[in-house]
Amino acid sequence: MTTIAAEKAGVRPPPALFAVTVFSSAALVFLVQPMVAKLVLPLLGGSPSVWNTSMAFFQLALLAGYGYAHLLQKIHSVGRQAMVHGAALLIAALALPLRVNELVGPPSSEHPNLWLIGVLAVSIGAPFAVLSATAPLVQAWHARTVGAEEGKEPYVLYAASNLGSLLALLAYPVLVEPTMTVLGQRIGWSLGYGAFVLLMAALAVVVARARDRVPHVAEVRRSAPVPWRDRLIWVALAAIPSSLMLGVTTHITTDVASAPFLWVIPLALYLLTFIIAFQEKPAIPPALTLVLQAAALAGCAALLPFKSTNLLIQLVVHLAAFFLTALMCHQRLVARRPDPAHLTEFYLWLSVGGVVGGAFNAFVAPVIFSNVWEYPAVLALAVLARPWGPARIEPWSWAMLILGVVAAAATPVLMTFAPALETKPLVGDFSQSDFFELGVRVLLCAAVIAAFLVRKHALFMFAVVVVISFGANATADRVNTTESWRSFFGVLRLSKTEVPARGGEVRMLAHGTTLHGAQATHPYWSCQPMVYYTVGTPIGQVFLRQQEARPQGTRIGAVGLGTGSVAAYVRPGDSLTFFEIDPLVIRVAHDPKNFTYTTACARGPIDFVVGDARLTVAEQPDASFDILLIDAFSSDAVPAHLLTVEAVRGYLAKLKPDGVLILHLSNRNLDLLGPAQAVARAAGGHGFLQMRRVIGDGAVWEADEDAIVIGRTPEAVAAYGRDERWLPLDPTKARPWTDDYTNLPGALWRKMQERYAWLPG
Numbered sequence: 088m089t090t091i092a093a094e095k096a097g098v099r100p101p102p103a104l105f106a107v108t109v110f111s112s113a114a115l116v117f118l119v120q121p122m123v124a125k126l127v128l129p130l131l132g133g134s135p136s137v138w139n140t141s142m143a144f145f146q147l148a149l150l151a152g153y154g155y156a157h158l159l160q161k162i163h164s165v166g167r168q169a170m171v172h173g174a175a176l177l178i179a180a181l182a183l184p185l186r187v188n189e190l191v192g193p194p195s196s197e198h199p200n201l202w203l204i205g206v207l208a209v210s211i212g213a214p215f216a217v218l219s220a221t222a223p224l225v226q227a228w229h230a231r232t233v234g235a236e237e238g239k240e241p242y243v244l245y246a247a248s249n250l251g252s253l254l255a256l257l258a259y260p261v262l263v264e265p266t267m268t269v270l271g272q273r274i275g276w277s278l279g280y281g282a283f284v285l286l287m288a289a290l291a292v293v294v295a296r297a298r299d300r301v302p303h304v305a306e307v308r309r310s311a312p313v314p315w316r317d318r319l320i321w322v323a324l325a326a327i328p329s330s331l332m333l334g335v336t337t338h339i340t341t342d343v344a345s346a347p348f349l350w351v352i353p354l355a356l357y358l359l360t361f362i363i364a365f366q367e368k369p370a371i372p373p374a375l376t377l378v379l380q381a382a383a384l385a386g387c388a389a390l391l392p393f394k395s396t397n398l399l400i401q402l403v404v405h406l407a408a409f410f411l412t413a414l415m416c417h418q419r420l421v422a423r424r425p426d427p428a429h430l431t432e433f434y435l436w437l438s439v440g441g442v443v444g445g446a447f448n449a450f451v452a453p454v455i456f457s458n459v460w461e462y463p464a465v466l467a468l469a470v471l472a473r474p475w476g477p478a479r480i481e482p483w484s485w486a487m488l489i490l491g492v493v494a495a496a497a498t499p500v501l502m503t504f505a506p507a508l509e510t511k512p513l514v515g516d517f518s519q520s521d522f523f524e525l526g527v528r529v530l531l532c533a534a535v536i537a538a539f540l541v542r543k544h545a546l547f548m549f550a551v552v553v554v555i556s557f558g559a560n561a562t563a564d565r566v567n568t569t570e571s572w573r574s575f576f577g578v579l580r581l582s583k584t585e586v587p588a589r590g591g592e593v594r595m596l597a598h599g600t601t602l603h604g605a606q607a608t609h610p611y612w613s614c615q616p617m618v619y620y621t622v623g624t625p626i627g628q629v630f631l632r633q634q635e636a637r638p639q640g641t642r643i644g645a646v647g648l649g650t651g652s653v654a655a656y657v658r659p660g661d662s663l664t665f666f667e668i669d670p671l672v673i674r675v676a677h678d679p680k681n682f683t684y685t686t687a688c689a690r691g692p693i694d695f696v697v698g699d700a701r702l703t704v705a706e707q708p709d710a711s712f713d714i715l716l717i718d719a720f721s722s723d724a725v726p727a728h729l730l731t732v733e734a735v736r737g738y739l740a741k742l743k744p745d746g747v748l749i750l751h752l753s754n755r756n757l758d759l760l761g762p763a764q765a766v767a768r769a770a771g772g773h774g775f776l777q778m779r780r781v782i783g784d785g786a787v788w789e790a791d792e793d794a795i796v797i798g799r800t801p802e803a804v805a806a807y808g809r810d811e812r813w814l815p816l817d818p819t820k821a822r823p824w825t826d827d828y829t830n831l832p833g834a835l836w837r838k839m840q841e842r843y844a845w846l847p848g
Contacts, residue, residue: 116255117253119185124138130187131668136453139445143446143450152438165295180281184273313425324416327412327468328417329445337462363414364417376411384411387404388556390404468549473542476543484540484543495554568581577598593788596675604682613687620655625777640660641714642661646719650684658691666698666703670697673697710746715747717748732824745803747803760820764820767795769818775804776794778792
């Protein structure tokens with residue numbers, strides 16, 4: 088009788104089992120995101136958009152998982168829900184082991200977004216969606232079993248879910264990526280999925296035997312339906328942090344490297360805001376969040392266009408503004424959370440907001456904007472998520488509004504006087520131009536302070552921040568940009584400047600924040616390569632030396648088109664193949680209205696191969712190039728997969744016995760010389776390096792340059808060893824990068840050590 092009574096009463100599931108299950112599923116979900124994105128990154132040239140598109144896909148898969156969990160509540164029995172979910176987990180496992188599924192076909196440079204979405208869908212879509220359903224589903228089970236008995240809300244499990252996500256994200260760049268090969272990561276995650284299925288089965292068995300407290304009709308009626316206005320507010324408050332997360336990630340990775348160790352920082356902060364917001368006693372109270380967020384956001388809006396600012400300052404300001412804005416939105420979401428009876432619907436709409444924000448950045452913004460305007464735009468719109476304040480507005484608030492708007496609006500007006508200012512010293516080392524710069528910054532600081540002081544009135548602060556954004560952007564852009572274009576691989580900007588030493592007007596092409604080439608329009612100088620390609624640079628030296636030894640003709644390959652400057656070296660009898668992943672770059676550089684290196688300066692045939700260079704160069708015949716230039720590392724997102732032992736070994740195979748490989752390694756933020764020297768030796772090459780620094784007026788049309796020349800044999804590069812400008816390689820500077828190991832954090836740290844002597848060695 089006792090046993091029968093116990094069965095009717097049900098078995099009480101251990102509360103810890105719910106937390107462990109939610110924690111484990113979240114860890115698997117967020118461990119696989121950087122892992123899969125890293126797997127596909129080399130197939131699309133290392134573009135930062137790979138992560139944005141991947142995140143948009145993962146948010147869509149998360150929505151599918153939450154929708155599935157919500158629909159599963161139509162099944163009234165918890166035990167039957169558990170059976171259905173177990174079957175779904177097993178069916179999803181058919182996509183494993185984890186890999187880049189080739190069902191979609193080879194990568195597409197014409198439609199990279201669609202190709203990437205398709206690959207992610209068949210490779211990880213089903214396991215990811217089913218795992219994503221675990222958090223709301225298990226919380227719903229908790230609400231009907233343990234929570235019903237103890238009267239506890241299940242929302243605390245959401246914090247456990249985000250804690251698992253956060254720890255997994257941090258573990259990937261710190262533990263998983265440095266210590267495991269790519270194959271080991273794939274197999275390890277697949278085994279982890281199998282272990283989770285067993286854990287979920289254990290919870291399902293216990294839940295199925297537990298007392299299932301289905302809400303009575305009277306209780307459901309007492310829980311008022313959720314108004315559509317509340318649903319839309321949930322979506323908006325979830326969409327803003329989602330969009331900002333991708334915006335700040337793009338801003339950071341565009342000028343450093345598209346790599347998991349940088350991807351996970353904004354995503355980890357995003358998850359941390361959920362953990363704090365869903366705490367019973369938040370570590371950062373909402374009132375304090377509003378104060379800090381106002382200061383950080385206003386400062387970020389003023390700093391954002393000044394991309395040459397110290398990297399550390401940029402990281403701190405942008406990440407602080409993002410973190411506090413996301414925390415503010417999520418705390419306001421928690422304040423509007425519904426009764427637990429609507430729990431799965433609440434998470435469903437949160438997921439819809441995540442998809443809206445991610446899809447806007449990944450798919451809509453690149454189409455409607457020719458530059459990355461979505462980040463500052465959403466940053467400004469986030470102000471409207473703040474409390475709008477009392478209806479009565481004090482006179483001093485009006486005064487601060489006027490002060491902020493006037494100060495910010497004055498900065499672009501002052502810009503009109505900038506060209507006429509003297510640059511010679513006026514007071515001490517300060518010139519008129521320096522005082523002008525100081526005045527502009529004082530005005531922007533005054534506007535930022537005014538925006539902070541009117542923070543209790545969202546509309547007032549929004550107005551000041553918008554004017555700050557426009558004013559700062561006009562002030563920071565000192566180049567006469569005539570046209571800009573945007574693709575999956577980044578933003579191209581055509582600009583003009585006057586260089587008297589090169590006959591007047593010079594056209595420049597910037598990719599992101601990096602100058603990728605320039606050309607003078609004066610007929611005498613138009614076919615003289617500039618910046619990284621002048622005859623005095625390491626690249627120019629190699630071309631002249633190799634061509635001198637081959638008067639009958641040189642076969643040249645160049646990875647990275649830029650403005651096509653290399654074409655100026657093509658003589659009659661020479662031939663040149665450009666390997667370029669972005670079709671937009673080809674259209675811009677090959678258009679005579681923009682640049683004429685490829686159309687008017689080359690004296691031999693030129694052709695273009697579209698696609699990731701690692702794949703397209705591999706398709707070329709062996710021993711076919713006299714010169715192979717790899718020029719894809721100067722800045723923007725560094726495609727590390729082009730600088731591994733396996734990659735360089737492949738390049739060397741394409742050289743003739745006396746041919747040479749040139750690695751152009753100039754980079755503002757990463758030390759690539761160390762690993763490149765180690766890679767050259769490990770790949771079986773022999774070479775020399777040169778670190779050229781430009782002094783004086785030459786810096787106007789030339790640039791500092793780091794380069795390595797490598798041959799298949801010592802004889803192929805012997806002439807460079809006799810040139811004092813070229814130094815022997817030192818392969819002990821760093822560990823060689825391979826397809827299973829790259830150390831971009833180490834490269835960033837070494838460059839920072841060069842820049843800041845106080846950092847530990």
